[in-house]
Amino acid sequence: AQSVTQLGSHVSVSEGALVLLRCNYSSSVPPYLFWYVQYPNQGLQLLLKYTTGATLVKGINGFEAEFKKSETSFHLTKPSAHMSDAAEYFCAVSVTFYNQGGKLIFGQGTELSVKP
Amino acid sequence: GAGVSQSPSNKVTEKGKDVELRCDPISGHTALYWYRQSLGQGLEFLIYFQGNSAPDKSGLPSDRFSAERTGGSVSTLTIQRTQQEDSAVYLCASSLGDRGSPYNEQFFGPGTRLTVL
Numbered sequence: 001a002q003s004v005t006q007l008g009s010h011v012s013v014s015e016g017a018l019v020l021l022r023c024n025y026s027s028s029v030p031p032y033l034f035w036y037v038q039y040p041n042q043g044l045q046l047l048l049k050y051t052t053g054a055t056l057v058k059g060i061n062g063f064e065a066e067f068k069k070s071e072t073s074f075h076l077t078k079p080s081a082h083m084s085d086a087a088e089y090f091c092a093v094s095v096t097f098y099n100q101g102g103k104l105i106f107g108q109g110t111e112l113s114v115k116p
Numbered sequence: 117g118a119g120v121s122q123s124p125s126n127k128v129t130e131k132g133k134d135v136e137l138r139c140d141p142i143s144g145h146t147a148l149y150w151y152r153q154s155l156g157q158g159l160e161f162l163i164y165f166q167g168n169s170a171p172d173k174s175g176l177p178s179d180r181f182s183a184e185r186t187g188g189s190v191s192t193l194t195i196q197r198t199q200q201e202d203s204a205v206y207l208c209a210s211s212l213g214d215r216g217s218p219y220n221e222q223f224f225g226p227g228t229r230l231t232v233l
Contacts, residue, residue, distance in 0.1 A: 032219045043224035051219040106159035
């Protein structure tokens with residue numbers, strides 16, 4: 001079975017500081033990994049995804065994530081936080097088994113607060 | 117362009133009533149997914165459609181929940197005899213690609229917030 005664990009349900013950073021949101025996964029097959037962001041009262045928006053190839057993935061709004069197979073991790077980073085980054089972030093793994101259509105298994109989410 | 121739309125945006129109902137939630141996917145997207153987001157359970161998968169068929173219904177929590185998709189487009193999630201524990205935000209997503217390829221991006225709608233009194 002595939003699963004995702006996000007360390008820290010709440011992360012608070014100062015504006016301009018590094019953002020680091022942690023995600024570890026469990027998968028018996030090569031994983032497809034995603035980070036989604038959810039702003040208040042909105043649906044989820046894709047930030048970035050890892051499928052194959054380059055392990056450092058760049059996404060929208062200056063975010064990036066690195067796939068590390070040896071550590072089963074896919075941490076999300078941004079060098080300098082902006083107030084507009086305040087939102088909830090979800091790490092997800094896509095289920096690749098036949099007939100399960102790539103359904104997403106989500107972590108519990110990390111709420112990011114940005115202090116002025 | 118048009119994204120995934122869901123209606124209603126909010127639904128308040130009384131325990132024991134039936135409710136229907138609607139999802140309009142992005143045109144041309146063959147795969148459609150329903151998820152539920154609640155405080156206690158986080159984001160959880162409910163059902164996956166490829167075209168009008170549902171190869172994976174494993175996330176439906178009970179037989180009070182059902183869903184259908186018609187014309188390879190609109191989907192309806194029906195909850196019969198609603199209970200207070202059904203209160204949650206129900207999210208719909210669609211994606212392009214053959215048989216819901218696991219690496220295709222899923223585009224999410226804004227959700228329907230269901231409150232069962």
